[in-house]
Amino acid sequence: MTVTLTDLLPTELRRSWVVDGTCPDLDLYSLYRARQIADLHRTAVIDAKGELCYTALDRKVRCLAKGLRGLGIGAGDVVGVQLPNNRNAVIAELALAALGAIALPFPVGRGAAEAESLLRRAEAVAVIAAVEHRGQTHAADLQALAPALPALRHVVGAGRDTPDGTIPLTQLLRTDPTGFVPARPDPDGAARILVSSGSEAEPKMVAYSHNALAGGRGNFLASLMPDDTPPRCLFLVPLASAFGSNGTAVTLARHGGTLVLLDHFTPEAALSAVRDHRPTHILGVPTMIRMMLETLETLETLETLETLESTESTESTESTESTETPDEPLPAPTALVLGGAPLDETTAKAAADAFGCPVVNLYGSADGVNCHTGLQHTVPPTDRSGVVAGRPDPRVAEIRITDPDTHEPLPDGRIGEIVSRGPMTPLCYVGSPELDARYRTPEGWVRTGDLGFLDEDGLLHVAGRLKDVVIRGGANISPAEVERELVSHPQVRDAVCVSVPDPLMGERLAACLVVKGPTPPSLAELGTYLAERGIDRYKHPEHLLVLPELPLTAAGKSDRAALRTRIAEDRTSALAQA
Known part of the structure; x- marks a missing residue:
């Protein structure tokens, strides 16, 4: 291994979580093998190709691991993985764990420039990438980058017609696994690098150990399992995202469950799944659920029209045959877990009603923080700032509130910076000592950059971001505060607020909306509504962009950069026509 990954938590603290049973003290592949041996034919993965059981998956994992070992890939090596949500992504992650290598997954759809940055800074020796996915040719793009990446020795292509110079994944999967002996890496050593979609110029990379994933993050999912029945998890987010790290390492290796995967999210495909x-x-993420709710409403409207037409036809022919009944309600899951973006009360209530289960608000990030509202509430509780973050679980991550300048702990009820430390805390940032210095304290606490407070009952409330503000003429505006009120408007399906540069005020606020019905509300109407909801006039949006749907990043979050670009284009066009 050439990249240095140092654990910034005290060693004795890490080991204390093993001693008390909080962390399993096994590497991810050993955990998976134990689950496979316990239930040979349990379904591990359901994807577009069908079902794959634990034993069949394990054989493919061993084939790939031995094939990669034949390429010289071994313990401590970083290997990038850019694959859609399917069995190959799962096979790759487990195979790398079996080698003691470190997986660096990043979602399909991310461009070559960002991929080059990730692979370069992590000193990746290989990358496994899709040959083609929704018009993008990741394997060929990465192969073209190889000369500029001295550490990169191999590009493995997943799919048909692999580009020249790349190694077909199918070839490696045909390797004879006989005699393969898995590595036994240190459970407190690096297993995976999570890529953060934060606000840095380059995406942050955060190194996680086997214990932090299976233990800390595994305890998060365990808290949402009412019994010992293995979970059956539908991941609408990419497995390659930070949220998606709860897939292979947690759902399969820790809990022996089943992954239900969509290679590309659409509300129709998600509802069918x-x-x-x-x-x-x-x-x-909340935006995905809003899209699913809108699709359900459309389907219900069509069913109502079809029923009326059928009834009219029956009456006209005086037929006694019964009309066709509408589709059955959605089968109720144990929990709908929403994270990655703020959740508003309107969406939470609608989702709880449509899915017939508790809606869990998850506050978390790749940087090492996790808190959620749990299963005891069908609709998560709210305060004047919106949906609360929930009660911190020390088996996942302890949370404190500190003064942003002095870093001293603050008493309950005082707003300060949210800091986190616990079994899921990552080792360090990858190749970025400046980020370690900025976001980690000497005691290993992670500075989130979020503002919040703990109330007298121990519930965490998130109040905003230290840096995520729009500064209009010297006055600070929280986009999240305005978004929370806009999505409660009866004509608004979804809303994202972004800043736009302005020569007079410095910045102004723009609202990007997906609306309900044929007529969108005007800026004036939105202003009146926000004033009635107690939002000060200077915080009201001054630009409006109405879209059929919000663009999403590769990680499934609202693409704020794309929205800023679109607004700038619209403003330029409007000025040209004036």
């Missing part, structure tokens, strides 16, 4: 595969847990 819920009906066909009856997941116990659905994991997604």
Whole structure:
């Protein structure tokens, strides 16, 4: 291994979580093998190709691991993985764990420039990438980058017609696994690098150990499992995202469950997966759920029209045949887990009603923080700032509130910076000592950059971001505060607020909306509504962009950069026509 990954937590603290049973003290592949041996034919993965059981998956994992070992890849090597949500992504992650290598997954859809940055800074020796996915040719793009990446020795292509110079994944999967002996890496050593979609110029990379994933993050999912029944998790987010790290390492290796995967999210495909595969847990971001709710409403409207037409036809022919009944309600999962973006009360209530289960608000990030509202509430509780973050679980991550300048702990009820430390805390940032200095304290606490407070009952409330503000003429505006009120408007399906540069005020606020019905509200109407909701006039949006749907990043979050570009284009066009 050439990249240095230093654990910034005290060693004795890490080991204390093993001693008390909080962390399993086994590497991810050993955990997976134990689950496979315990239930040979349990379904591990359901994807577009069908079902794959634990034993069949394990054989493919061993084939790939031995094939990669034949390429010289071994313990401590970083290997990039850019694959859609399917069995190959799962096979790759487990195979790298079996080698003691370090997986660096990043979602399909991310461009070559960002991929080059990730692979370069992590000193990756190889990358496994899709030959083609939705018009993008990741394997060829990465092969073209290889000369500029001295550490990169191999590009493995997943799919047909692999580009010249790349190694077909199918070839490696045909390797004879006989005699393969898995590595036994240190459970407190690096297993995976999570890529953060934060606000840095380059995406942050965060190194996680086997214990932090299976132990800390595994305890998060365990808290949402009412019994010992293995979970059946539908991942609407990419497995290659930070949220998606709860897939292979947690759902399979820690809990022996089943992954239900979509290689590309659409609300129609997601709803079909819920009906066909009856997941116990659905994991997604609020925007995805709003799109699914809108699709359900459209389907219900069509069913109502068809029923009326059928009734009229029956009455006209005086037929006694019964009309066709509408589709059955969605099968209720154990939990709908929503993270990655703020959740508003309107969406939470609608989702709880449509899915018939508790909606869990998850506050978390790749940097090492996790808190959620749990299963005891069908609709998560709210305060004047919106949906609360929930009660911190020390078996996952302890949370404190500190003064942003002095870093001293603050008493309950005082707003300060949210800091986190616990079994899921990552080792360090990858190749970025400046980020370690900025976001980690000498005691190993992670500075989140979020503002919040703990109330007298121990519930965490998130109040905003230290840096995520729009500064209009010297006055600070929280986009999250305005978004929270806009999505409660009866004509608004979804809303994202972004800043736009302005020569007079410095910045102004723009609202990007997906609306309900044919007529969008005007800026003036939105202003009146926000004033009635107690939002000061200077915080009201001054630009409006109405879209059929919000663009999403490769990680499944609202693409704020794309929205800023679109608004700038619209403003330029409007000025040209004036």
